Amino acid sequence: MLVGKSVPRVDAHDKVTGMTRYTDDLCDKSAYIAKVKHADVCHAIVKSIDTTEAEKVPGVVKIVTCFDVPDIPFPTAGHPWSTEPAHQDVADRHLLTKHVRYYGDDVAAVIAEDEISAVQAVRKIKVEYEELPFVLDAQEAMKDGAPQLHEKYPHNILAHTDVRRGNLAEAIKEPGLIKVEGWYDTPTVQHCHIENATCFAYEEDGYIVVYTSTQIPHIVRRIVGQALGIPWGRVRIVKPYIGGGFGDKQDALYEPLCAFLTTQVGGHPVRLTCTREETFANCRVRHAIRSHIISWVRPNGDIVARKLECWSNQGAYASHGHGIAAKGMNAFPQLYPCDNVECDSWTVFTNIQVAGAMRAYGMPQATFANDCNIEDICRRLNLDPVQYRKDHLMPVGYKDAFSKNELYSDTFRQVLDKGMEYIGWKEKWAAYQKPQTGNIRRGIGTAVFWYNTAVWPIALETSSCRMVLNQDGSVNVQMGETEIGQGEDTAAAQMTADVIGLPLDMVHVLTQQDTDVSPFGTGVYASRGTYISGMAIANTGAAFKQKILEKAYEYTRMQPAVMDIRDGNIVRTTDGRVLMTMGELATAALYDRERSEHLSMEKTTQAKTNAYSFGCCFAEVEVNIALCKIKLLNIVNVHDAGKLINPELAKAQVEGGMSMGIGYALSEKMKYDPKTGKLLNGNLLDYKLSTFMDHPHLEAEFVVNPEPTSPFGTKSLGEPPVNPVAPAIRNAVLQATGVAFNELPMDPHLLYRRFSEEHLIR
Amino acid sequence: MAEKQYKLVTCTINGRKRSEMVDVRASLSDMLRNDYRLTSVKIGCEVGECGACTVLINGEAFNSCIYLAIWADGKEITTLEGLSGPNGELSDIQQAFIDNTAAQCGFCTPGFIMTATEILNSGKLYSDEELRKMLSGHLCRCTGYENIFKAVKKTMYSRLGMEYKEDDGPVSDIKVLNSLDFDNHRTS
């Protein structure tokens, strides 16, 4: 069995030798370079664009402005398309815009022979604007008289949804209830994949071919078709290896524009590579969400009623839109169930850049708000925070009516116990509870989360898989689930090898998706990769194996029922005799002069299940009050992701997610100039992504409760690790200092402000 | 620029002497990627902040994005492509990156391995803190740096003939900080 073994990544060799080819590495040197003219105002109507001087720059091939592009609004979100118009993503983008809605919006593009010419020409484009008032804050944008971004959305409200359970108004009349209320703010942050967004496009045989760094090639094909108003089959998307995505590349970024630009220069290759600054300012970000929570609890801690309101800052265009806030809100009443709940969430357009999908899709924001509030309850009532969580988290057997997700085992207790043991919770928590008055103070904290696996029943879950027998008996596997660094190809190879009965080196997962060649699949997001592709591999593999054994019957005269494939051989199960190798079978079948057959199998698998994934984080901090610094001493995440296909890869995924969580907690934030709306820190120096020196050892641990709905017992792991980290650190800092940080990141600016307010520093 | 200005740049790249007329405006990463097709040199920021384009110049790690190609004249340049042996044998640090799952998306990997090579070639033993500082010129979003650290540290130990011990336990000392002691040692 290969599933469950930490085999090396199938792509590791090429990645450590420099042989791995990413999008830019594949682009021909003859390609023209496209550069986008970004608006240097935040909200305006483009009156005119003067390209006269820009056209004179030697090397410029063509300049396209917002007045030259098709008037076709299109959506960009990397969601499976819905055939019901009401559920389709909002189509509010144009390739280039006449209505600038954020600082940096795309108004024109230059195509030139080389990069310097393109950049020089962009600087020489003169744009005349009619400036409009702008608004950067979600709640401000909802007020009467606030500047309007999109005609169809009064008060800038893209969507509002709610949850009502029980009767909150009645329930809170119970005498003696204690009200624990807080406002919890999370910042706008960026994915910071090290490979910038990039693509190149050319025309061939009447097709537009786009090579792009994307998580979702088949979706991008649809969006390019929609944006250009051409049949989707006329678009071919090729996805090579990509240098990280984290949800940013679960969106159509510049592929539609690049596809359009090649059509403007006779199909000549055009490369459109974002600079790091453009990746920051013009791609997607995580929604800043402000949450207001009121919990009504009895003195013993029983939760009687809870109210949540949240405002999600969508930025200028809809992209993934309300899905993010809604996901967080819908998670809220499930984690700590209570009978009387009122939740409202609003997703609101503002004049900052566009928020889209980012690792854990609304849940880092919701988990922060929720587990801060739970901690606040524990402190108010002087209750042990771990025990309180154990007592009030969703109980074993809990089932969500909508998703049909079920908590099958005592996971929360298991993960919390494991985390407590690793970090030495009991002794440390007790020690740090004693009053601390010095400049250096310590604390320990925890937080928990649950997370979905894949997108059913909100959206379609489908995956196609093709398996092809090569002449030597090895098997090629093709799917729409993309390798983006998480190890999808390796997991798929392990699962396929087990399903068919092959050694790992006889399975070739074709890593490059090409929409003309690869079977249809929607890509990777929502931590669906292993769960959904596992289903597709199990179904396709089983059918393929049966077909192979039926073929083997022709040569062995043995019934399929008494044969199996083991370690690459056709074996008689009754006595274990090797009848022929897979290579012999493949060669015989292919070159059979009577009944030649190329054995292959292709099936579409639809999933109508989802799965709860769980975990917790424990963090221990040391706070230097005078220096306004938090030092993370110890941190551990414990996950129940079901059965681990490849434990070392799983651990590596968790460590990466923890790192992202640490940045979210302590340092990362996109800062916008309140006077202009301009992004101030859109580079890797000023945006404080954690460096090698900003982490202690990251401990990743697991409890394994195999997921019954998955043929391999697996469920989501890619996104979850980021969720509990920030609230765990916040709760540790609260114990250390007595100061509740209800805003992220807890960077020195915020520490200085809060410590000053609390008179901890002079 | 009225007319493009070129200069003959002769240098040793991955052990071979190479000469090429190079646009004086080119960075070393431009030259390595475009003229020599050494695409392990990755472009992540072009301003020396991410470290993905790191190469060795006379054995020392530099960001090739902010190093002019013409400055390479007479120098010895090593990229990731130059680390494998003549028959594709991996160097110990490359193998360690595989064995320790230190590469995920792989985009920062070439740069990291080049800096690690400089560190390891020094033949010195470094503390964890020193190692972290020496590797801090590279950003990675996938790994949390954990397995990269392990790969480099294990290789350092193995080159020095020392035994590597896994030490992943938590820092366990508990300071009860209820006095004013720490007022006098604020930055400790």
Add this chain to the structure above:
Amino acid sequence: MYDFKALYEANSVQEAIRLLDEHPDAVILAGGSDVLIDTRSGKLAGREMISIYGMDELRGVSIDDEDNIRIGSLTSFSAICRDPIINEHIKVLAEACSMVGSPQIRAIGTIGGNTCNGVTSADSASTLMAYDAVMETEGPQGTRRIPISEWYIKPHQVAMAHDELQTAILIPLKSCSGYTGCYMKYGMRNAMEITTTGCSVNVKLSEDRKTFEDVRVGFGVAAPVPIRAHTAEQAVRGKEVSEENIRLFADQTLEDVRPRDSWRASKDFRLHLCRTLAEDALREAVRRSGGVING
């Protein structure tokens, strides 16, 4: 690709001066870690460049005939960090240089570039300030020696004419002898960081280690250019090594510093940092000098 109008390479100081004279718009390119970035951002795009990177004569650290530590302007931060002369006489400069950016930036960045760009966040500058360094320049009028106290005119402007080239930074040995320093860089993270506030303190203690014979402190990002805090120095010079005096010193720095509000940090926070870093750095310098507080 960098947008240069033209690029000239100088192979000697005289050639550089001649090229500067011939090209009044040209920009000196030393290690490039600032100039190339400004070229890419557009600030210096389309300009003529004079590369002096190849001038090895401007590299290295030595002790000259007049008992100065002489640091060639093109000496990289990495080279300074590992230089035996620096580590023997002015270790705190190595400490400061080891906190610049990242290892790769320290390999390319030069101390000359760090002081000629006239920025207040330069990590080497506060230490050079605190040790009364002298800048040596060459120009058509010959050699000039400019005390660092007169070097900084305003942000991005130093006391050097267009056709002059900084060739070395001199630190008198007598300025180092008996002094022990500590540099504290405050940043939002622990590497790859532009300094929020930097503080370089050095002390000379009496033989019994109980008295501050001398204290000097330089700051970065505490004013538009790197500065000394003379009021604070004066306040404790000759006084007892005590907690009270360390705090007095820290408080008195506020008389000299004048940080600004920016999105990178508020003025109030920087003021707080000046005082806190001065206190911590002085305490650490005393410790490194073998001093005993309230001893």
